[in-house]
Structure formats: C-alpha cells, structure tokens
Ligand SMILES: *[C@@H]1O[C@H](CO)[C@@H](O)[C@H](O)[C@H]1NC(C)=O
Ligand SMILES: *[C@@H]1O[C@H](CO)[C@@H](O)[C@H](O)[C@H]1NC(C)=O
Ligand SMILES: *[C@@H]1O[C@H](CO)[C@@H](O)[C@H](O)[C@H]1NC(C)=O
C-alpha cells in the first residue's frame with residue numbers, strides 16, 4: 001500500500017505545480033464549409049468582372065477557436081479564421097444574430113471576431129457596401145447565406161467540443177514566404193525606423209507567431225497576401241492559407257475527408273497590406289516588346305508606361321500558368337514553420353481572457369496626436385492609383401478602365417448616373433496628397449459605397465493580445481500599431497514584459513488599406529486605398545491604445561462607442577439571375593456518362609477524367625458534402641477516398657446550351673504518388689431543377705479503372 005501511495009503523491013504534486021505554471025483554459029475548435037455558388041458567380045478579391053467561377057478546386061472553410069476562462073463563462077473569446085477575402089459588417093451582424101438566438105449573451109459583438117485569410121479565389125458577392133459589389137453584379141444571397149450558416153456551424157462545433165486544456169505561444173522566422181510589393185513606398189519611412197528592422201525581415205515581417213492548443217490544433221499569424229492563384233483562374237479555391245490548413249490537417253489525419261478532421265489548423269492573416277506571395281518579383285509579360293521578361297519599372301510597376309503587363313511571379317511560376325504550384329509552395333513554407341513550432345518548446349500562456357470592442361466612425365474623426373496636436377480623418381476616398389491595382393493583379397475595377405468597357409457591366413449602368421460626388425475643397429485638402437478618383441465617403445446612392453464606421457476590437461489571452469483590425473495594415477503600419485499597444489499594455493501594468501502582440505485581419509468590417517503617413521505620401525496602390533486620409537493609422541493607434549485599460553483583469557467602466565453602422569443588406573441590389581431550369585440532351589439522362597475514363601489502368605501522376613450530363617450546381621451548394629468522389633473498391637464495397645476538396649480533384653461545370661438548359665460536368669483526379677494499387681471509379685453528385693417542380697438529386701458513375 002505504501003509503495004503505491006508514493007507515486008500517486010508525486011503525480012499529485014506535479015499536477016499542482018503544473019497548475020501554478022500554466023493556466024487551464026476552456027478550449028473549443030471547429031471547422032465548417034462556407035462555399036457559395038461555384039459557377040456563374042464573380043470571384044472575390046481581384047475585382048475583375050471577367051473572373052466568374054466555373055467549378056471547384058477546394059472548398060472554403062471557416063475555422064472557429066474558442067478560448068475561455070474555466071470558472072467564468074463571461075470571459076471568453078471566439079476567433080473565426082474564414083477562407084474569405086475579408087470580414088464584412090453585414091455577415092458579422094447576421095452571424096451575431098444567429099449566435100444570440102442559440103447562445104444568449106455568450107458570443108457577442110465584443111468577444112466574436114470574424115477574421116479572414118484574405119484569399120482571392122473564393123466566391124464573391126457577400127459584402128455589404130456597394131464598391132466591392134460592383135464586379136459581382138451586386139449582392140449574392142447564396143454566398144452570404146453559405147458564409148453565415150457555415151460560420152455559425154463552426155462555432156456550434158467548437159462550442160460542442162469545449163473542454164479544459166492549456167495554451168502555449170512561440171514564434172519562428174519564415175523564409176521564402178513573402179515579399180514587399182511596394183518597396184519604394186516602404187523606403188519613404190524614416191531611415192532610423194527602418195534600421196530597427198534590417199535583421200527582422202527588413203521591408204516584410206518574416207515572423208510567424210503561433211498559439212498552440214496542444215494536440216487539438218493551433219492558431220498562427222503570418223502576413224502574406226492570398227494572391228498565389230492568379231486572377232485568370234476560375235476554380236473556387238482557398239489560396240495559400242486555406243491550402244496550408246488543408247495540408248497540415250491532412251498530415252495529422254490523412255484518412256479523414258477534408259473538413260472532417262478534428263485537428264484544426266489556423267493560418268490567420270496579419271499586417272498583409274504590402275505583402276505578396278509572388279516572391280520572385282514582378283516582371284513584364286509583354287510578348288513582342290523589348291522589355292518582355294524584364295522587371296517592371298520599380299516606382300510605378302509599369303511596363304511600357306502601363307500597369308497591365310506587370311505581374312508578380314510566385315516560386316512555381318514556370319510549373320503552371322494559373323499559380324497553383326506557387327500556391328502549394330507558399331502554403332508548404334507556412335506548414336513547415338507551424339510544424340517546427342508545434343514540435344518545439346513553446347512558452348506556456350497564463351492569465352486572464354478579456355475582450356474589448358467599439359464602433360468608430362472614421363469619417364471626420366478628431367483625435368489628439370502624441371505630440372499634443374489635433375488631427376482628423378476624412379470621409380472615405382480612393383486615389384487614382386487604386387485603379388492601377390497591384391503587381392499581384394492589376395486589379396482595376398472594370399468600370400474605370402474607359403467609357404467603352406463600362407457598358408458591359410449592367411450594375412454600373414444602374415449606378416453610373418450617381419457617380420461619386422465631386423470632392424469639396426475641404427475633402428481634397430483633408431485627403432491630400434491623394435488625388436481623389438472615387439469620393440466614396442460621399443457616395444451613398446443607392447447605398448454607401450464604402451464603410452464609414454469600423455469595428456475596433458482586441459482580445460487578451462494571458463500575455464497574448466490580438467489586435468483585430470478592419471483592414472490591411474502595411475508592414476510598417478502593423479509594427480507601429482503593435483509597438484504602441486504593447487507599450488501601453490506594459491505601461492498600464494496589464495501585462496508585464498512578456499506582453500506579446502499580434503495583428504489579425506482584415507476582420508469584421510472591410511475598410512480597405514492602412515499605410516503609414518510617409519507611405520501614404522507616395523500614393524502607391526496601398527496609399528491610394530487608405531480611405532480615411534493620411535491620418536488613418538494614427539487615428540487607429542490612438543483608438544486601440546486608449547482601449548488597452550479595458551483589457552485589465554478588473555476593468556473599470558465600459559468604453560464609449562460610436563453608433564453601429566447602418567444595416568444595408570436588406571436593401572442590396574442583386575442582379576444575378578437564378579437557375580431557370582436544367583435539362584439533359586434528348587435521349588440522355590442526368591448523370592449519364594458522356595465521355596468515360598479513357599483507359600482501364602492508370603498510374604500515379606496520370607489524370608483520370610470523366611464527363612457527365614450535368615445540372616447547375618447552384619441548385620444545391622452541397623455544403624458539408626461534395627460534388628464528386630473518387631471511390632475505391634475495398635473488400636467488395638465502394639468507399640469514397642477523395643472529395644471535391646482534395647486538391648488532386650477538380651469539378652468543372654460547363655453550360656452547353658442556354659436555351660435548351662443543357663450542361664456538362666467534368667470530374668478529374670490527378671493520382672497522387674503513394675495512392676494504393678486497386679480498383680477505383682469516379683462519381684458525380686448533382687441536383688437538377690425541372691421547369692416546374694422541385695429540385696432533385698442524381699448520381700453519375702464512371703467505369704471502373706485500376707491503379708497499378
Ligand atoms: C519572438 O519571440 C521571442 C520570445 O518570446 C521574442 O523575444 C521576440 O520579440 C518575438 N519576435 C517577435 C517579432 O515578436
Ligand atoms: C523611386 O522611389 C525611390 C524611393 O522612394 C525614390 O528615391 C526615387 O526618387 C523614385 N524615382 C522616381 C523616378 O520617381
Ligand atoms: C494567367 O496570368 C498569369 C499572370 O499574368 C500569366 O502568366 C498566365 O500566362 C495566365 N494564364 C493563362 C492560362 O492565361
């Protein structure tokens with residue numbers, strides 16, 4: 001008996017010691033599908049009218065991370081990392097309403113953050129303001145609903161998984177993961193300030209910060225634009241952060257279908273503004289011109305005087321011309337960094353969980369600078385260089401490219417008579433030296449083009465503070481904000497020297513870019529898109545630092561807030577037409593094989609394709625499901641071993657005849673090395689809409705084939 005007592009006494013001692021060294025938190029993690037319509041819908045990010053989706057490469061997901069104190073349910077935060085281009089006020093409002101209906105006051109505007117991976121190959125049409133809707137032909141309710149329902153489901157799953165555990169924190173350097181796409185603007189920052197960072201990435205933050213949830217997952221932050229996949233791709237995908245999450249989760253649970261793993265890998269975005277995944281630089285793609293293949297002109301990113309031919313190149317640009325190889329490479333660099341952190345000795349996180357949130361009207365916001373002077377922000381405006389786009393995608397909105405092209409956009413036909421008002425002398429002076437192209441802060445017809453009111457939010461988890469930002473901070477802007485908040489946390493004795501601060505976003509509301517005042521003066525794309533004028537960053541620094549005291553263990557009072565932004569979703573214009581009906585060609589049926597797999601035997605590296613009589617996938621998004629499977633014959637029974645979210649499979653839909661309502665679907669699979677030998681088949685899952693009556697589902701199946 002005595003011999004047995006001794007070890008259990010030791011175990012007890014050790015666990016008591018651990019409890020002192022490391023706080024216990026209530027932790028929940030969950031994933032859900034947020035993929036909107038994968039065909040006939042504009043894609044979000046590049047603002048290109050021509051980029052209309054035609055199929056699916058990987059589903060978009062929301063990943064939810066709940067962190068709470070074990071003994072006080074009110075002290076809890078939920079961080080959403082969604083595979084979308086940016087957070088949005090309308091989406092956030094709808095999610096919060098749904099969460100309030102289910103959970104009462106557990107998840108609120110204060111402790112819920114909707115952050116995005118800032119990817120550029122997802123489904124568009126979900127934002128509430130008019131400007132980002134223009135190329136999407138207005139608002140697309142199906143996209144909006146998919147994101148709202150999916151995020152709520154991710155929170156439901158995280159909530160259902162809540163249990164106690166510990167957190168730990170660390171960072172590492174990522175090389176070959178990002179590059180500054182506006183280095184000449186960065187050089188406008190003071191030399192003494194730049195000198196502080198020459199060994200810390202110089203004009204890019206190269207640090208990945210990671211919060212480990214132990215064996216259950218992690219949340220990481222690293223700044224790199226989600227523009228690895230180019231603007232000319234039309235397959236819905238997740239870009240490098242969503243790919244990194246897939247690769248990491250698949251490495252832990254290789255046999256689980258994507259999105260059904262229990263380990264949740266969070267690759268979140270940080271001060272992304274002037275970062276690019278196109279790490280080889282920007283070059284002229286100008287066939288026949290003397291400068292073809294040469295670097296673009298550095299200050300203006302032009303080739304022969306125009307921006308159109310200047311394109312950034314990712315590490316795999318010779319391997320395919322849509323960016324998919326580069327995408328996987330930039331994803332892998334992030335996966336490797338996260339793996340090295342997860343297997344290293346991270347520092348335990350201890351201390352309270354707190355959150356603070358206010359609304360801030362950034363049009364005409366007056367505040368005091370650290371030197372005592374009064375400063376003011378301006379109603380939103382876009383500069384001329386906004387139309388020039390970036391080297392990641394000369395992302396001009398089509399309607400500003402010239403009179404001739406505008407007539408192709410029916411939404412522009414409706415709103416063009418309400419073109420943004422001519423800026424007043426006061427607005428011109430306030431925004432100087434920005435030459436104003438779109439005076440969006442004064443454009444409110446048919447509804448506001450840009451937001452005026454933004455979400456200002458911070459989460460504290462022990463010594464980690466997340467600054468949740470409503471836009472894209474450049475590298476130096478992010479450093480200034482982080483440094484100011486960290487100094488304030490220490491000065492206010494809220495956290496000691498161990499205070500660790502990350503920037504997360506674009507989150508909640510999308511208020512475009514945030515540069516430093518010096519970068520603003522250069523007016524590259526990021527400066528031209530810093531919508532509230534030259535003092536935008538300083539106004540944010542002032543506001544975020546003023547909220548630091550509310551992260552105290554026992555804060556006194558509540559912060560004052562401006563009014564919440566107006567609800568616009570219910571009045572949104574929507575020009576996308578619904579599916580009228582589907583029909584198979586005469587003598588054929590839905591799901592029938594039109595072109596069967598070409599061979600009976602394949603090997604790794606081959607691509608197997610089958611074409612089926614299709615129907616419009618907008619009839620049923622098959623959320624949490626799949627439009628295709630690769631089945632393997634195992635002990636006499638077919639088992640699905642790939643879904644439409646494996647990067648090795650592609651679902652493509654093609655309309656054959658609009659009048660006859662016929663369409664085809666191609667299912668393809670590029671066989672990965674290491675795929676077990678055996679018998680396989682391809683399947684297609686569709687849903688057809690008759691002219692009269694309700695939508696019904698059907699299945700198509702290819703012939704069997706073997707992998708040798
Ligand atoms: C990385 O972590 C170390 C140790 O906590 C810290 O000293 C350093 O400042 C961190 N780096 C950044 C860029 O936050
Ligand atoms: C290009 O930008 C650099 C750095 O800001 C500046 O020193 C230089 O004068 C600029 N060149 C031109 C031609 O504008
Ligand atoms: C897509 O765009 C990239 C970048 O401009 C270009 O290099 C590539 O050739 C384009 N691919 C196709 C298929 O047009």
Ligand SMILES: *[C@@H]1O[C@H](CO)[C@@H](O)[C@H](O)[C@H]1NC(C)=O
Pocket residue numbers: 363364379426452
């Ligand atoms: C900002 O101030 C200007 C000038 O006083 C005024 O015309 C405008 O309505 C204000 N805008 C907002 C959004 O408050």
Ligand SMILES: *[C@@H]1O[C@H](CO)[C@@H](O)[C@H](O)[C@H]1NC(C)=O
Pocket residue numbers: 404
């Ligand atoms: C645009 O329209 C003008 C006037 O109708 C015409 O002269 C010009 O050729 C057009 N440009 C293009 C690119 O079609």
Ligand SMILES: *[C@@H]1O[C@H](CO)[C@@H](O)[C@H](O)[C@H]1NC(C)=O
Pocket residue numbers: 595609610611652654666
């Ligand atoms: C679909 O597959 C068929 C048969 O392999 C092929 O001829 C066709 O080009 C494919 N269509 C698309 C859009 O890839």
Ligand SMILES: *[C@@H]1O[C@H](CO)[C@@H](O)[C@H](O)[C@H]1NC(C)=O
Pocket residue numbers: 633703704
């Ligand atoms: C495919 O395999 C299944 C299971 O062995 C078998 O029942 C079926 O006849 C095969 N189909 C073809 C076309 O060979």
